[in-house]
Amino acid sequence: MAVVQPVVGVVGAGVVDARTPVITADDLGFSRGDGCFDSLRVLIGDDGVARTEGLEAHLARLATSADALGIESPPTYAWSELIEAMLASLHTPGEGTLKLILTRGREWLPQAGPTALVVLTYRGRPNDEAVARARRGVRVTALSSGRPSDAFLDAPWLLGGVKTLSYAINVAAQREARARGADDVLFISTDGYALDGPTSGFLAVLDEALLTTPTEGTGILASTTVQRILAAARADGMPAREELIPVSELSRARGAWLVSSSRGPAPITELDGRQLALDPALTQRIARYAGFA
Amino acid sequence: MAVVQPVVGVVGAGVVDARTPVITADDLGFSRGDGCFDSLRVLIGDDGVARTEGLEAHLARLATSADALGIESPPTYAWSELIEAMLASLHTPGEGTLKLILTRGREWLPQAGPTALVVLTYRGRPNDEAVARARRGVRVTALSSGRPSDAFLDAPWLLGGVKTLSYAINVAAQREARARGADDVLFISTDGYALDGPTSGFLAVLDEALLTTPTEGTGILASTTVQRILAAARADGMPAREELIPVSELSRARGAWLVSSSRGPAPITELDGRQLALDPALTQRIARYAGFA
Numbered sequence: 001m002a003v004v005q006p007v008v009g010v011v012g013a014g015v016v017d018a019r020t021p022v023i024t025a026d027d028l029g030f031s032r033g034d035g036c037f038d039s040l041r042v043l044i045g046d047d048g049v050a051r052t053e054g055l056e057a058h059l060a061r062l063a064t065s066a067d068a069l070g071i072e073s074p075p076t077y078a079w080s081e082l083i084e085a086m087l088a089s090l091h092t093p094g095e096g097t098l099k100l101i102l103t104r105g106r107e108w109l110p111q112a113g114p115t116a117l118v119v120l121t122y123r124g125r126p127n128d129e130a131v132a133r134a135r136r137g138v139r140v141t142a143l144s145s146g147r148p149s150d151a152f153l154d155a156p157w158l159l160g161g162v163k164t165l166s167y168a169i170n171v172a173a174q175r176e177a178r179a180r181g182a183d184d185v186l187f188i189s190t191d192g193y194a195l196d197g198p199t200s201g202f203l204a205v206l207d208e209a210l211l212t213t214p215t216e217g218t219g220i221l222a223s224t225t226v227q228r229i230l231a232a233a234r235a236d237g238m239p240a241r242e243e244l245i246p247v248s249e250l251s252r253a254r255g256a257w258l259v260s261s262s263r264g265p266a267p268i269t270e271l272d273g274r275q276l277a278l279d280p281a282l283t284q285r286i287a288r289y290a291g292f293a
Numbered sequence: 294m295a296v297v298q299p300v301v302g303v304v305g306a307g308v309v310d311a312r313t314p315v316i317t318a319d320d321l322g323f324s325r326g327d328g329c330f331d332s333l334r335v336l337i338g339d340d341g342v343a344r345t346e347g348l349e350a351h352l353a354r355l356a357t358s359a360d361a362l363g364i365e366s367p368p369t370y371a372w373s374e375l376i377e378a379m380l381a382s383l384h385t386p387g388e389g390t391l392k393l394i395l396t397r398g399r400e401w402l403p404q405a406g407p408t409a410l411v412v413l414t415y416r417g418r419p420n421d422e423a424v425a426r427a428r429r430g431v432r433v434t435a436l437s438s439g440r441p442s443d444a445f446l447d448a449p450w451l452l453g454g455v456k457t458l459s460y461a462i463n464v465a466a467q468r469e470a471r472a473r474g475a476d477d478v479l480f481i482s483t484d485g486y487a488l489d490g491p492t493s494g495f496l497a498v499l500d501e502a503l504l505t506t507p508t509e510g511t512g513i514l515a516s517t518t519v520q521r522i523l524a525a526a527r528a529d530g531m532p533a534r535e536e537l538i539p540v541s542e543l544s545r546a547r548g549a550w551l552v553s554s555s556r557g558p559a560p561i562t563e564l565d566g567r568q569l570a571l572d573p574a575l576t577q578r579i580a581r582y583a584g585f586a
Contacts, residue, residue, distance in 0.1 A: 031392075168455075190444070
């Protein structure tokens with residue numbers, strides 16, 4: 001996957017050189033992971049024009065995260081203007097990722113307000129090796145989240161559903177997966193339910209219904225891609241709903257997937273070394289629901 | 294509490310202007326909270342010479358955190374040289390805090406290696422209002438950590454005991470405390486044990502023994518100040534040990550304290566509005582054990 005130099009933009013300062021430091025040592029997003037982010041897919045068509053996918057929904061989710069943290073996000077037009085200026089620099093057909101980052105701002109200069117920046121990464125042609133590999137499937141290891149499936153009910157300070165910059169456990173879990181010879185992680189609650197992956201949502205087809213983990217109480221992030229898939233499945237006449245799935249039930253599932261906005265659904269081929277059922281036609285259908293051809 | 298402009302130092306670059314950005318947008322410490330830190334107290338004597346407290350122990354704890362994250366910390370001499378250069382800028386008798394920050398480095402330039410920096414903040418005279426206020430006590434609210442007290446056993450990916458930059462939940466918990474009219478937080482496990490505070494260790498005297506939460510399995514940070522207090526208590530003939538304390542037992546404790554390296558022990562005067570026993574002489578004794586006169 002060819003990654004060219006990303007483009008960095010700062011709300012209030014515009015597009016800056018990506019190699020230049022933009023964050024001070026006292027930025028609370030840096031020193032305490034006290035901030036939030038959101039990521040979305042960018043498609044550059046054969047006409048050389050870059051378009052975002054679901055920018056409104058992602059800006060809304062960022063606003064929800066910011067609210068939960070008590071951080072005032074810049075107005076939508078400030079984000080949009082900056083993003084527009086950044087997208088204008090992309091012309092090569094392909095796809096990329098737009099990451100919006102918002103922090104509480106500077107500890108020693110609080111009057112400067114929140115820090116808001118955007119990182120645009122170009123990743124190459126849409127049907128490149130990464131997406132193709134995802135479609136072939138991932139070997140997954142199940143790791144405990146250390147919390148019961150209802151831990152986040154009435155506990156807003158645990159920041160359930162908030163896409164914070166505090167991602168160290170997610171990174172550590174992926175490192176553990178690699179150490180175990182797996183590709184990715186499925187988090188499991190202490191009471192035995194499948195939750196989600198460190199950077200992906202979770203889907204399974206059980207008894208002919210498309211199921212995903214409920215966000216309420218579990219603390220998982222609301223995946224815009226999962227929501228899109230569920231809506232498209234329902235429109236297509238397929239039963240689809242939020243429901244807690246015991247990890248012990250996955251052996252009889254027709255399929256299970258980790259889902260991300262950048263690569264779509266990746267079927268779980270193995271869970272802790274045990275093979276799960278694969279249905280390439282079903283994977284293709286879910287990929288289509290997610291907007292991947 | 295007068296806070297003057299802090300001093301910022303970067304390993305490999307030396308002392309820099311604190312107002313200048315030093316972190317790039319792709320630093321994994323910023324974008325994912327993927328890094329660790331440690332803080333220690335600095336005392337500037339009447340001779341105008343600044344001395345660190347327990348630098349070796351804190352560098353050792355930072356190294357343990359870095360190991361857990363799989364980040365290679367710069368050699369001790371690189372930290373020490375930088376810290377020495379920074380301390381040389383402080384001459385006014387008083388105290389300060391030294392914060393060492395280590396991140397996995399840059400996502401787009403991994404060959405640049407980890408980012409390592411030091412922030413030195415001067416806080417004024419040691420017996421200033423903040424410490425005096427801490428000695429008078431804090432009103433605390435008990436908040437669930439969402440995890441049982443043994444959640445971290447055999448789950449290294451949950452980063453128990455690792456002082457990571459992913460601190461958003463700790464910040465959110467302190468915000469919740471303020472919203473409830475309290476000064477600070479005591480985290481409680483789902484099985485009802487007192488754990489620690491968002492930025493402090495926890496101590497209680499129960500049945501004439503000084504008790505603190507075990508680090509094993511609970512995921513709490515090993516507080517160097519708590520360890521110092523326990524060692525001094527034992528040397529003084531007072532029974533002191535790690536033992537899980539049910540929060541329901543605190544009503545019959547002789548005293549309970551939140552402990553930090555910057556202010557020493559702060560007696561908990563109220564827990565969720567219920568008064569706890571106060572023993573100023575005992576608080577004074579524990580403060581002495583912690584190195585506060």
